[in-house]
Amino acid sequence: MSIPTTQKAIVFESFGGPLLYKDISVPAPKPNELLVHIKYSGVCHSDLYAWKGDVPLPINLPLIGGHEGAGEVVAMGENVSDWKIGDLVGVKWLNSSCLTCEHCMNGRETVCPNADITGFTHDGTFQQYSTADAIQAAKFPKGTDLASAAPILCAGITVYKALKTADMIPGQWVAISGAAGGLGSLAVQYAKAMGYRVVGIDGGKEKGEFVKSLGAEAYVDYLSSKDVSNEVNTITEGGAHGVLNVSVSTSAMQQSLEYVRVAGTVVLVGLPAEATIKTSVFDAVIKTITIKGSAVGNRADTAEAIDFFNRGLVKCPIKIVGLSEIAQVYKLLEQGKILGRYVVDTSK
Ligand SMILES: [Zn+2]
Ligand SMILES: [Zn+2]
Known part of the structure; x- marks a missing residue:
């Protein structure tokens, strides 16, 4: 599988500033990370808050938002063992946690003080290639409809x-x-x-x-x-x-x-x-x-929530638009005009 050196992404440099649709480098995965070719990403209300700086959470600028990314594994770091190239994968809000603190040990990794959060402290899924910790990344079975599955990664x-x-x-x-x-x-x-x-x-x-x-x-x-x-x-x-x-x-x-x-x-x-x-x-x-x-869920909650989706028990009404159209989606979110979920196609 050939991985390009540059890709399209939505980047913002200041809170509430322009949402730039531009060419940036494809990131390299760290030893514990997957490189994911994001095909679709859901747009969540907290993406809007992150862009506006309207949330009491750490945010690293400049930033690529998005934390409901669904795609395919295209590369991985040398310490990753239980993934294969071509596996379908979800990149969710909790990108990684320390796994050793009191909360991580008790399955409450979402409140880990050392958590790395996709679309907040870790560049998110509003780009064509993003990195994700291999332990926290969500597994999708072969044949999963990635566009419909994307909103499960945060909302579900x-x-x-x-x-x-x-x-x-x-x-x-x-x-x-x-x-x-x-x-x-x-x-x-x-x-x-x-x-x-x-x-x-x-x-x-x-x-x-x-x-x-x-x-x-x-x-x-x-x-x-x-x-x-x-x-x-x-x-x-x-x-x-x-x-x-x-x-x-x-x-x-x-x-x-x-x-x-x-x-x-x-x-x-x-x-x-x-x-x-x-x-x-x-x-x-x-x-x-x-x-x-209650905020998001741990790895077991993730696997269980995806299982309900895969068995056809939950469906999220989605509307697909191009990645380049994020600014318009944020406008609609602000106006409270969205029923269901907007999902962006990163190829457009
Ligand atoms: Zn969310
Ligand atoms: Zn921890």
């Missing part, structure tokens, strides 16, 4: 892990706030595939039909509902066993404490800027409610 893993974090058993109710969005629509499908009963919460009749078509048993429209909490409590006969907050609405997060069931778990996933929620200590103690945060 994130909601799957969040559902695991809610600690439910099959047959229990999960309420998903922001159910029609990019994360929400995947969450509904994963939840159903995992055997949970889903009540979706979002705004508008159309979104309700969409959410039900994905497998939600019930829908609460916050735009027309007189009392969202009361409705969820009625549908679930006493509150949802688990709640996934994937929207970026602080008030929706606050409200979820009113419809979580006694002894249930509220999971926070969406990231509204500088948000806080308040809880009554009395309620938290007497109802023994758990509030947890």
